Amino acid sequence: MSTAQAVRDRVQHTDRLFSYEKWGSRLPALARQYRENNPCPHILLEDFLESEAALAMAEGFPDPTSDAWTQYKHANENKLGMPKRELFPAAIGAVVDELNSPEFVAWISELTGIPNLMADSMLEGGGLHQSGPGGYLNVHTDFSMHHFHTNWRRRVNLILYLNPGWQEEWGGALELWEQKMARCAAKYPPLLNHALIFTTDERSLHGFPDPLTCPAGESRKSLALYYYTVENDKKATGHSTDYFARPQDGWAKSAMIWLDKKAVDLYSRAKARFGFSDQFASKVLGFLSRKK
Numbered sequence: 001m002s003t004a005q006a007v008r009d010r011v012q013h014t015d016r017l018f019s020y021e022k023w024g025s026r027l028p029a030l031a032r033q034y035r036e037n038n039p040c041p042h043i044l045l046e047d048f049l050e051s052e053a054a055l056a057m058a059e060g061f062p063d064p065t066s067d068a069w070t071q072y073k074h075a076n077e078n079k080l081g082m083p084k085r086e087l088f089p090a091a092i093g094a095v096v097d098e099l100n101s102p103e104f105v106a107w108i109s110e111l112t113g114i115p116n117l118m119a120d121s122m123l124e125g126g127g128l129h130q131s132g133p134g135g136y137l138n139v140h141t142d143f144s145m146h147h148f149h150t151n152w153r154r155r156v157n158l159i160l161y162l163n164p165g166w167q168e169e170w171g172g173a174l175e176l177w178e179q180k181m182a183r184c185a186a187k188y189p190p191l192l193n194h195a196l197i198f199t200t201d202e203r204s205l206h207g208f209p210d211p212l213t214c215p216a217g218e219s220r221k222s223l224a225l226y227y228y229t230v231e232n233d234k235k236a237t238g239h240s241t242d243y244f245a246r247p248q249d250g251w252a253k254s255a256m257i258w259l260d261k262k263a264v265d266l267y268s269r270a271k272a273r274f275g276f277s278d279q280f281a282s283k284v285l286g287f288l289s290r291k292k
Contacts, residue, residue, distance in 0.1 A: 017053040017098045020107065031111050034197070039178045039185040039205070041112065042198035046191075048160060053095060054193035058162040060089035061221050064130055075260035076138040076243045078211075083127035092128070092223065099158065099225050108227060112199060114155050117227045124148065126224040131172070133214055138243045138257055139177050139207040142200050145231070145238030152228040153238070154200045161190035162221040170214035177205035181244050190220050200226070205244060240265040 023030070023045070034043045048054070062068065068087045069080040082088075085096055098104060100119035109117040120126070124147055131137070146152035159174070166172070166189065173187040174196060188196050198204055212220055243261040245254035 017049055017095050018104060019050065020103065023107070027107070027110055031113060034111055035113060037186075039176055040198055040201070040203035042176065042186075042196065042204075043111070044188050045195045045197065046193070048193055048195035049095065051193065053091065054160075054162065055164070056091035057089075057095060057160075057223070058164050058192060058221065060091050061130075061162055062087075062089070062128065064132060064219060069130070074264070075256045076140070076264065078135045079129055079131040079137060081125075081127060081129050083123040083125070085121070085123060085127070088128065095160075096123075096127075096223070096225070099160075105227065108156060108158070108197065111197065112156050114199070114227075114229065116229050117155060118152070118229065120146065120152075120226055120228060122148065123225070126226050129222045129224055130219050131208075131212055132219040133216060134211045135220060136209055136211045137207045138209045139175065139181065139205050139246060140241050140243040140261075141202055141204055141206075142226075143238065143240045144200075146228060149228075150238075151231045153231040154226055155229050156197065156227040157200050157204075158195060158197050158225045158227070160193075160195045160223045160225075162192060162223065163190050164192045166191055166218075166220075167214070170218070170220075171210050171212050172208050172214070172220040174206055174208055177244075177246075179203065179205070181205065181246060183247075190222060209246060 030043060030045075034041050037043060049057075062082060064080060068084070069082050072079050072081055085093060088096060100121060105117050105119050109115060125143065142154060142157065144154055146154065163172075168189045173189040175184045176186040176188075176198070177183070178185050179202075188194070198206070208220075214220070241261070241264055243257050243264070245257045249257070
């Protein structure tokens with residue numbers, strides 16, 4: 001029996017893929033560590049899921065050649081995304097459902113100290129992510145309001161890495177930077193079954209800005225889930241993804257980062273106003289990429 005089939009069988013028998021007993025007993029200490037970590041509230045949890053569940057997710061991770069992927073390829077990032085839950089393999093879908101369940105959302109609310117968190121069943125901007133050789137994501141803070149629920153404020157990110165055999169020299173470690181891009185304060189390689197959870201606000205400068213050097217056929221794989229609260233202030237305004245240059249980036253690259261983030265901001269505003277998906281933009285970017 002394959003690992004993926006074993007996980008499907010466990011789900012059918014209502015066994016949990018996330019150990020509430022294991023992590024619940026440690027929750028007070030983890031919550032304190034989360035609050036105290038710098039440069040923003042965050043924590044890395046190793047062996048996050050039951051090991052066979054994480055292996056099944058990695059085993060069934062969709063191939064990068066699938067047409068189901070959305071292409072995010074512009075000056076500030078080079079990656080693939082798949083936000084549609086209905087396209088996920090069974091083992092991945094089962095974990096998404098678990099991590100979006102009321103029980104888990106209550107757990108992560110206690111961990112982060114943020115009450116009344118909500119899961120996003122749309123997986124807007126999240127879901128599966130994948131970057132092959134040369135892939136990167138410049139340092140940024142995330143969009144602050146949901147594009148299709150304008151009173152939902154984004155509060156917490158959970159990134160689960162799915163890379164068995166990943167070599168740290170290939171790069172891809174998520175970097176957390178101090179305010180005003182003073183320096184990189186923490187780095188976390190994308191190792192299998194490691195979950196990085198962090199508060200999403202103006203302090204959460206993060207990314208993997210150096211192009212990956214993994215060999216052909218390898219890729220940096222992850223599942224990203226975002227959690228929100230309802231914003232009752234009708235005057236509250238949000239911002240789109242905001243990218244930043246590093247001190248070592250030259251003037252030309254810094255200018256390109258700035259220009260591209262302005263284009264991203266215009267696109268995000270149009271997306272929220274007119275309600276279109278990323279699929280059209282993905283097709284255009286994919287066409288242009290093939291033309292290069």
